[in-house]
Amino acid sequence: MIEIAAVIGTPVVAALLLAVFGERAGAPVINVGASLVTLIAALALTFRVAIDGPYSAFGQLFFVDPFNVVFVALTAFVGLTTALFSRPYMQIEEQHGRLSPARLRLYHSMFQFFMATMLIALLTNNMGILWVAMEAATLTTVLLVSLYRTPASLEAAWKYFILCGVGIAQALFGTILLYFASERLLGAEGGALLWTSLNAVKTDLEPTVLSLAFVFLLIGYGTKVGLVPLHNWLPDAHAEGPTPVSAVLSGLLLNVALYAVIRCKVLVEGAVPTSFARSLMMGFGIVSAIVAALLLLRQRDIKRLFAYSSIEHMGIATFAFGMGGPIASFAGLLHMTVHSLTKSAIFFAAGHAAQKTGTQAIDEIRGLITQSPLVGWGLALGALAILGMPPFGVFASEFLILTTAMSEHPWATPVLLAALGIAFAAIFSKVQPMVFGDTTAKRLPVRPAMLPVFAHLALVLMLGLWIPPFLAAWYRDAARLIG
Amino acid sequence: MATLPLYAQLINLFAAVLLLLAFAMLAQRRILTLIDLFAAQGFALACSTAIVAYGTRQPHLYASAALTLVLKVIALPLILHRLIRRLDVRWEFEQLINIPATMLIGIVLVVFAFNLAVPISQLASTVTRSTLGIALASVLLSFLMMITRRKAVPQVIAFLSMENGLFFAATSATYGMPMVVELGIALDVLVGVLILGVFFFQIREQFDSLDLRHLERLREGGIDEEGEST
Numbered sequence: 001m002i003e004i005a006a007v008i009g010t011p012v013v014a015a016l017l018l019a020v021f022g023e024r025a026g027a028p029v030i031n032v033g034a035s036l037v038t039l040i041a042a043l044a045l046t047f048r049v050a051i052d053g054p055y056s057a058f059g060q061l062f063f064v065d066p067f068n069v070v071f072v073a074l075t076a077f078v079g080l081t082t083a084l085f086s087r088p089y090m091q092i093e094e095q096h097g098r099l100s101p102a103r104l105r106l107y108h109s110m111f112q113f114f115m116a117t118m119l120i121a122l123l124t125n126n127m128g129i130l131w132v133a134m135e136a137a138t139l140t141t142v143l144l145v146s147l148y149r150t151p152a153s154l155e156a157a158w159k160y161f162i163l164c165g166v167g168i169a170q171a172l173f174g175t176i177l178l179y180f181a182s183e184r185l186l187g188a189e190g191g192a193l194l195w196t197s198l199n200a201v202k203t204d205l206e207p208t209v210l211s212l213a214f215v216f217l218l219i220g221y222g223t224k225v226g227l228v229p230l231h232n233w234l235p236d237a238h239a240e241g242p243t244p245v246s247a248v249l250s251g252l253l254l255n256v257a258l259y260a261v262i263r264c265k266v267l268v269e270g271a272v273p274t275s276f277a278r279s280l281m282m283g284f285g286i287v288s289a290i291v292a293a294l295l296l297l298r299q300r301d302i303k304r305l306f307a308y309s310s311i312e313h314m315g316i317a318t319f320a321f322g323m324g325g326p327i328a329s330f331a332g333l334l335h336m337t338v339h340s341l342t343k344s345a346i347f348f349a350a351g352h353a354a355q356k357t358g359t360q361a362i363d364e365i366r367g368l369i370t371q372s373p374l375v376g377w378g379l380a381l382g383a384l385a386i387l388g389m390p391p392f393g394v395f396a397s398e399f400l401i402l403t404t405a406m407s408e409h410p411w412a413t414p415v416l417l418a419a420l421g422i423a424f425a426a427i428f429s430k431v432q433p434m435v436f437g438d439t440t441a442k443r444l445p446v447r448p449a450m451l452p453v454f455a456h457l458a459l460v461l462m463l464g465l466w467i468p469p470f471l472a473a474w475y476r477d478a479a480r481l482i483g
Numbered sequence: 484m485a486t487l488p489l490y491a492q493l494i495n496l497f498a499a500v501l502l503l504l505a506f507a508m509l510a511q512r513r514i515l516t517l518i519d520l521f522a523a524q525g526f527a528l529a530c531s532t533a534i535v536a537y538g539t540r541q542p543h544l545y546a547s548a549a550l551t552l553v554l555k556v557i558a559l560p561l562i563l564h565r566l567i568r569r570l571d572v573r574w575e576f577e578q579l580i581n582i583p584a585t586m587l588i589g590i591v592l593v594v595f596a597f598n599l600a601v602p603i604s605q606l607a608s609t610v611t612r613s614t615l616g617i618a619l620a621s622v623l624l625s626f627l628m629m630i631t632r633r634k635a636v637p638q639v640i641a642f643l644s645m646e647n648g649l650f651f652a653a654t655s656a657t658y659g660m661p662m663v664v665e666l667g668i669a670l671d672v673l674v675g676v677l678i679l680g681v682f683f684f685q686i687r688e689q690f691d692s693l694d695l696r697h698l699e700r701l702r703e704g705g706i707d708e709e710g711e712s713t
Contacts, residue, residue, distance in 0.1 A: 001486040061663075128664030139678055146682070151689045153534050158635070158686070165642055165675070166629065172649050172668070173622065180603070180656045193661060 001057045003048055004064070006041035007072065008119050010034050011079075015112035028087040031108050035080040038115065040125030042076035044071060050470065056125055058270035060194055063125035066477035071259055072122050074337055078251045078344050079115045082435035085348045086111070086244035088094075088446045092355050093242065095445070098148055107147055107242065109338060114140040114248065118256050127193045130260055131175050134224065137253060138164045145241040156236035163233040166222055171220020171260075177213035178267070181206045195263060202270030210271040217264045218280060224257035227318060228288040228312045238307035239360065243351025246303055250310040255336050258314060262321055266482050281322030286415055288315025293419040296426035301360045302350050305430060306343065312423055313339045313394075316416070320401045321482065323408060329479035331400035334467075338393035338460050342385045345456035349378035352448040353434065356441035362430050367439030376435045378453040383431040385460050387424050393463030474482070490538030494655070497531035498614040501651060502593070505580030505621040508644060509580050509589055509628050514636055518563045521640050524647050532654050544659050550648065554669055559643060567679050570687060572581055580631050589624050590605035602704065603656075618652035635686060639679050646672055 014034030018027055046069050051056070054065035064072075090107065092096040093099050099107070114137060120135035138161070146157035179193050185201050186192040198205075238246040261281070268277040292311035299305040313335065320332030352375045357365045369376030385392035396422065405412045467475075502523040511517045523689075528652075529551040534543030580588070600612050600616035625645035633640050650668075 126661075126664065128660055129667060132664065132667030135668075136674075139674055142678060142682075146685065149685055149689070154682075154686055154689055158682070161679070161682075162629070162638065162642070166626065166645075169622070169642075169645050169649060173619075173652060176649065176653045176656065176660070177603070179653075179660060183657050191661075193664065206606055209606065212599070212603065291694075348703055430506065 003041050003045035004057050004062050004123060007038060007045055008123065009074070010038045011112040011116035011119065015109050015116060018105065018112055019109040019245060022108035023101035027108050028083070028090065029112060031111065032080070032083045032087065034112060035076070035083040035115070037264060038119070039073075039076040039080045042073045042119075042155065046073050050474075055421050058460055059096060060125055060146065060191060060196065061129070062123045063196055063410040064123065064483060066474045067481050068122045068259065070333065070337070070358075070474055070478060071255060071418060072119060074255070074340055075115070075118055075122065075252050077188060078248065078340060079347075080458075081455060082244050082247050082251075082344065083111070085247070085351070085449045085452045086242075088449045089243060089351055089355070092444055096471075097274040097356075103147055103149075106143060110140045110143050111248075113243070115142065115437070117254055118160075118245050121256050123261060125194050126191075127175050127195060127198070127263075128179060130263070131172055134171070134221070134257065134260060135168050137256070138168060139226070141237070141241075141245065141249060142252065145237045147242055147245070148240070150240070153240035155242035156233075160233040160237040161170060161319045163230070167220050167223025169220070170216045174213045174218075174220055174264070177209055177216065178264075181209040181213065181271075182424070192417050195267075199269050199270070202267045205267065205271035207272045210268050211276055214264060214268040214272075214277050214280070218261060218277075218284065221260045221264070222284060222318075225254055225261065225314050225318065226288070227284045228291040228311065229316065231288070231292070231311050234311060234455055235304045235307040235329060238310070239301050243303070243347055243354070246307070246351075247344040247347035250307065250347060252341040254314050255340055258321075258336065261318070262482050269483055275450030278322050278324055278430060282319050282409070282412070283322075285315045285317070285319030285322055286412055286419075289319065289419040290311070290315075290409070290415055290422075293422040296423055298428070299426075300362050301361055302362050302365060302434070303347070305362065305427065306350060306386075309423065310339070310343055312419060313343070316398065316401060316419075319412070319416070320397075323401075323404055324483055325404070325408070326479050327400060327475070328404045328408075329482050330475050331397045331404065332476055333475050334463065335392065335397035337402065338463055339386070341456040342382060342392070342394060345383035345460075346379065346447070348453045349375055349382055349454075352450075353379060353441070355448075356444060358442070365434045365441060366436045366441075367435075368438040368441055369435050371441035371443065372448065373447060374450040374453075375441075378450055378457070379431060380435045381457055383427055383455070385457060387427055388420060391461065391464045392457075393460040396464050396467075408465075445480050488533050488538065493534050494538070494614060497527050497534070498617040498651070500527045501531070501647070502617050502621055502624075505624040505644065506586065507649070508588060508640070509585055509624055509631075512582075514567060514634075515564075515580075517637060517640050518560050521644055521647075522560040524644060525551060525559070528647050528651055529556060532659070533652065535654055535658060539658060540712065541658050542653065543662050546662065547659050547665050548656070550669055551692050554636065554654050554673060555643070555647065558673065562676055562680060563636070563640070566683060569682060570636075573645070578679075578705070585627065585631055589627055592623040592627060593620040596623050614655035615652060616641065618648055618655055620648075622648035635683060639676070643672070 049069045050065050056063040117133045117137040142157050144160045146153050182192040194463050226234040265277050289312050293307045296308045317332045317335045320328045354360045388394045388398045508520045527546045532548035596619040597616040604615050625641045627643035
């Protein structure tokens with residue numbers, strides 16, 4: 001109870017504080033400190049769940065089980081490393097005159113608000129509040145994407161707002177239909193939108209209504225996951241916003257949106273006897289993976305490149321959850337975790353690379369390793385990790401997904417392999433010259449924060465070699481929960 | 484229909500008004516009239532919610548009706564009017580598709596929405612079930628409006644009107660969502676409009692216009708705009 005209050009309360013309080021003091025010299029420290037407190041609270045919450053098992057708090061408004069607690073801890077962790085990274089990054093941006101003090105205040109405040117909305121979305125038990133939190137996450141990030149107020153960033157933010165707004169409106173309709181189906185069983189006042197109550201009666205829910213609801217919910221939240229063909233906002237928002245925002249968008253927001261889809265899928269699976277929900281998710285997932293891989297080949301902007309790679313990986317994870325079953329769901333959860341860690345590490349490195357060379361154009365970023373070995377190696381290793389090279393964790397999850405696909409849905413294997421192969425060719429050929437060769441990078445007065453990059457990569461490496469038993473047990477519990 | 488109680492007939496009437504207003508907005512070219520139509524739609528929504536509350540004795544729906552009245556009939560139109568005055572964008576605007584064609588597409592959408600809603604309406608135990616199709620239709624019509632408009636303000640009004648349709652679906656099919664959810668949705672809508680207001684000024688500052696054609700430069704593989712943003 002107290003842990004949940006701390007996990008959600010800390011970023012809200014920090015956001016309000018930073019809304020007032022966000023341009024002072026101490027603001028980045030408050031930002032980091034608040035993120036640290038959130039992480040400690042999240043770990044305490046995780047610990048509590050590990051001992052006591054799932055529980056709900058505040059009159060069933062919030063609910064913690066092995067499935068969401070993994071993401072709460074992950075979100076708080078990436079929040080902290082991003083806050084650490086953003087300190088020198090934003091300092092350099094300010095020195096380059098791209099940010100005024102007022103915008104810095106906006107950035108700090110909105111960053112914490114964004115963390116709060118995502119943690120609420122993860123922890124809430126109410127499908128309606130889940131929707132409200134997702135919409136609030138959109139609103140806060142719209143302001144973050146347009147932070148530089150350049151024409152391109154305004155365009156990206158507008159596109160993001162409209163596309164995700166329309167998408168999320170579909171999700172609201174899906175939620176209404178869900179409520180419509182459950183209200184007849186649970187009564188209007190009896191918490192008919194509480195996920196726990198819905199889960200208890202899911203086999204009695206009306207299948208026709210739930211099928212229709214799932215279509216709307218998948219399209220709605222799928223827009224935020226970045227599933228093709230609803231992905232248009234994603235590369236623009238990633239490329240035009242400040243890099244810490246790209247890192248949390250890719251590393252966290254996409255996860256939270258996919259989490260929402262999976263929560264809905266569990267209910268629909270229970271109500272609809274056919275494999276309707278599974279096929280839909282597998283279809284969207286595999287199309288996203290292959291289309292994003294093909295689009296990777298054409299990218300000329302470093303942040304757009306890795307944004308498309310996020311679409312590809314979210315597609316693979318969606319496909320894994322669509323297959324279902326203990327192994328595929330386990331692999332999907334692992335994939336979401338390692339993708340989140342790896343991709344945010346890559347964005348950190350790419351952000352510093354872009355600052356050092358003064359451009360995001362891949363053709364003009366050259367020889368990072370000569371000027372700054374840490375940034376160069378961070379980008380190179382991050383790229384290898386995201387491409388699924390052993391011994392990194394992405395290899396383990398992709399391997400599990402592929403082998404499950406081979407035994408259960410052989411038709412999908414060649415498509416997945418093609419997607420992975422194309423992505424490898426595209427990213428490797430673009431990253432290699434950026435890292436090696438004659439340098440175009442300059443030394444900057446502020447030292448880059450490379451600790452977050454290597455901390456993330458070390459974790460991904462660890463997950464590839466050895467998953468700690470308690471973590472594996474959680475993943476198994478969560479995988480059993482989502483079926 | 485003759486067997487329906489009076490309040491159910493009134494709800495059907497307001498549902499029809501809602502749909503008509505959605506069509507009117509689709510055809511309307513002037514921004515100021517568009518805002519008035521949006522306010523009228525909000526009023527119809529508030530009335531129908533209040534009637535549902537009266538007819539079915541669901542007291543929390545009165546609060547929801549009051550919320551709709553304050554937010555969608557008074558607050559949002561006021562904010563939009565102020566915005567229009569300060570931005571001075573009262574002119575008529577062009578559409579991607581001409582109005583008769585848009586209306587025809589709209590009719591097709593309504594038929595589609597009714598067909599989609601039939602199986603669900605049959606399951607509903609509420610007296611207002613026949614209105615679910617209308618709610619879905621007005622959501623789709625707003626969606627169409629959003630696609631066919633080029634200027635930023637009409638797109639936002641379309642977005643808000645879509646939200647009206649969704650709210651109507653919630654009251655007509657289920658007697659309203661739980662209060663905490665409705666409050667959250669209302670808050671999101673309000674904050675969204677305020678953010679958009681700020682946003683309009685930024686767009687205008689950058690482009691000297693609210694025409695969204697300026698916002699079509701980010702393309703695949705396009706690097707040209709990089710020069711401006713760095």
